[in-house]
Amino acid sequence: DQQVKQNSPSLSVQEGRISILNCDYTNSMFDYFLWYKKYPAEGPTFLISISSIKDKNEDGRFTVFLNKSAKHLSLHIVPSQPGDSAVYFCAASHYGNNRLAFGKGNQVVVIP
């Protein structure tokens, strides 16, 4: 069963605009959430994370928002840059446990 769900498999956005990626989870035991970015023929690279004690975490152009009651998180990228074109995976775990549950990923294309 898919415990982490990413709908809208692909997103195209103009350079300089905001990219918003959404992620829903079903397991209420998850308390740590991560976003990974993946280029073709490479492994996923860590982007940003958030624990369940927070509702927002920001790192430069990347912000993750967590809504625990809705079991929903989102990643905002602003401003979007062509180098952001990649597949973005949402992942979740129990804190202290690196057995991550991944979503299927969202393809983001940033148009120059």
Place this chain on the structure above:
Amino acid sequence: NAGVMQNPRHLVRRRGQEARLRCSPMKGHSHVYWYRQLPEEGLKFMVYLQKENIIDESGMPKERFSAEFPKEGPSILRIQQVVRGDSAAYFCASSPGTGEEKLFFGSGTQLSVL
């Protein structure tokens, strides 16, 4: 400052053959994780190992699959008698094991079973 190294990058096997995938973690990392990505799917956890110990193999198929992380040398994921459904990208990740949640992934091995 090498990252997680996986080899081979591509592996082609015929049905019934054995596949061996190797992973060297980042320097200073003693925890290794294997994940599998089937086409159009997200990554799925398979197994978690520390040196000479399997900590959690709950995501690994019970038959034909095995993993090890010996005292010396890389971690090995072994698939015996491969079938077409084993075709996937296999990713290894490592962590220092100090409670750091962030995993560092290798570039993966793409296994194709003919």
